[in-house]
Amino acid sequence: MTSSTPSHTDPLADLDTFSIEVPSWAYGNSGTRFKVFTTQGTPRDPWEKIADAGQVHAFTGLAPRVSIHIPWDAVDDFVELASYARDLGVSIGSVNSNLFQDDDYRLGSLTNPDPGIRAKAVAHHRQCLEVMRATGSKDLKIWLPDGTNYPGQDSLRDRQERLAESLREIYDATAEDERLLLEYKIFEPYFYSMDVPDWGTSLLHCLALGERAKVILDTGHHAPTTNIEFIVMQLLRAGRLGAFDFNSRNYGDDDLIVGSADPFQLFRIMHEIVSQQAHLPESGVNFMLDQCHNIEEKIPGQIRSVLNVQQATAKALLVDREALLAAQQAGDVLGAHGVLMDAYETDVRGLLADRREAAGLPRDPLRAFAESGYAARVAAERVGGTQAGWGA
Numbered sequence: 001m002t003s004s005t006p007s008h009t010d011p012l013a014d015l016d017t018f019s020i021e022v023p024s025w026a027y028g029n030s031g032t033r034f035k036v037f038t039t040q041g042t043p044r045d046p047w048e049k050i051a052d053a054g055q056v057h058a059f060t061g062l063a064p065r066v067s068i069h070i071p072w073d074a075v076d077d078f079v080e081l082a083s084y085a086r087d088l089g090v091s092i093g094s095v096n097s098n099l100f101q102d103d104d105y106r107l108g109s110l111t112n113p114d115p116g117i118r119a120k121a122v123a124h125h126r127q128c129l130e131v132m133r134a135t136g137s138k139d140l141k142i143w144l145p146d147g148t149n150y151p152g153q154d155s156l157r158d159r160q161e162r163l164a165e166s167l168r169e170i171y172d173a174t175a176e177d178e179r180l181l182l183e184y185k186i187f188e189p190y191f192y193s194m195d196v197p198d199w200g201t202s203l204l205h206c207l208a209l210g211e212r213a214k215v216i217l218d219t220g221h222h223a224p225t226t227n228i229e230f231i232v233m234q235l236l237r238a239g240r241l242g243a244f245d246f247n248s249r250n251y252g253d254d255d256l257i258v259g260s261a262d263p264f265q266l267f268r269i270m271h272e273i274v275s276q277q278a279h280l281p282e283s284g285v286n287f288m289l290d291q292c293h294n295i296e297e298k299i300p301g302q303i304r305s306v307l308n309v310q311q312a313t314a315k316a317l318l319v320d321r322e323a324l325l326a327a328q329q330a331g332d333v334l335g336a337h338g339v340l341m342d343a344y345e346t347d348v349r350g351l352l353a354d355r356r357e358a359a360g361l362p363r364d365p366l367r368a369f370a371e372s373g374y375a376a377r378v379a380a381e382r383v384g385g386t387q388a389g390w391g392a
């Protein structure tokens with residue numbers, strides 16, 4: 001060998017630039033339709049949510065951006081919110097619109113049969129774009145909750161045409177350095193049809209809009225048994241994977257801690273990502289979390305989540321790609337499978353702790369956070385007011 005780069009000598013070197021975006025709503029209370037449990041110290045406003053998100057980054061070095069949601073995170077001065085975030089070592093990530101909490105949207109928002117309601121939903125995105133410009137965010141994230149509950153309720157085809165027109169108006173309002181990210185979801189809140197139910201529909205709309213329109217893959221938004229890593233590969237191949245909403249699902253859109261239900265699936269996803277070098281920042285893929293912590297502590301839940309994503313990425317980086325390719329080309333079925341499993345079964349926890357220590361971070365972020373006294377401090381400080389939650 002005549003030359004070597006750090007990534008040749010250290011297979012995990014790319015982790016230095018790998019980051020994960022955390023959602024502001026993960027720090028507020030959430031629950032099911034049966035019960036929302038409250039916790040002491042839960043943030044009461046966007047400022048306190050960002051302060052909590054800052055803790056996740058401070059203890060892991062992995063989460064330098066926070067997604068915000070409009071209007072849940074509406075403040076009088078977004079420039080000030082962004083500057084507050086910067087002071088805490090984080091920045092504002094994607095801006096999420098809200099098309100599901102307004103009475104006008106009973107029959108849909110961007111697809112509503114009423115042009116006046118569609119115009120209102122489009123105008124909301126102009127407001128979100130203003131928030132992006134004030135905060136320095138570059139990603140407008142649209143999860144479209146529109147759909148129908150009964151066959152015949154509305155024309156499936158007409159709803160697609162309305163959606164295409166509405167998205168066109170929004171996309172045309174974006175600047176050259178801004179992206180429109182379109183999420184898909186198989187069901188809920190509607191149960192007969194969703195207007196963006198799958199990656200194909202999202203991709204078709206993105207392709208029609210233009211280069212800066214990309215698909216968001218939420219890992220909880222598919223039918224059971226869906227091969228999600230195949231979708232990841234295909235969207236990367238098309239240059240249209242904009243972001244992930246990572247979480248775990250056992251049944252529906254569970255929004256549990258990523259990597260808790262099926263760590264092997266997370267590894268398989270990250271293997272496809274690493275195979276196409278999409279873990280590097282220049283790929284433009286934003287690795288976001290979309291989770292809620294209904295019964296567990298929220299900041300530790302987020303710390304655990306970002307560590308799980310990092311761990312899966314580390315294992316994916318350890319795949320011996322030369323050996324894998326050789327086995328694949330030789331038709332060595334079990335040999336190729338074995339190469340992948342060797343990486344997955346490697347215990348990387350010590351290696352990752354060493355890397356954290358070398359970077360001046362705690363070896364055990366969960367323990368360090370527990371010992372920091374932050375949770376007790378905010379529980380004592382955050383008295384009065386209304387705790388933030390799903391919807392505020």
Ligand code: AOS
Nearest residue numbers: 069096143183218245253290
């Ligand atoms: C809803 O099911 C989607 O996963 C959304 O991405 C997300 O939960 C929402 O944007 C938060 O409002």
Ligand code: ZN
Nearest residue numbers: 183218245290
């Ligand atoms: Zn999502």
Ligand code: ZN
Nearest residue numbers: 218220221253
């Ligand atoms: Zn979801």
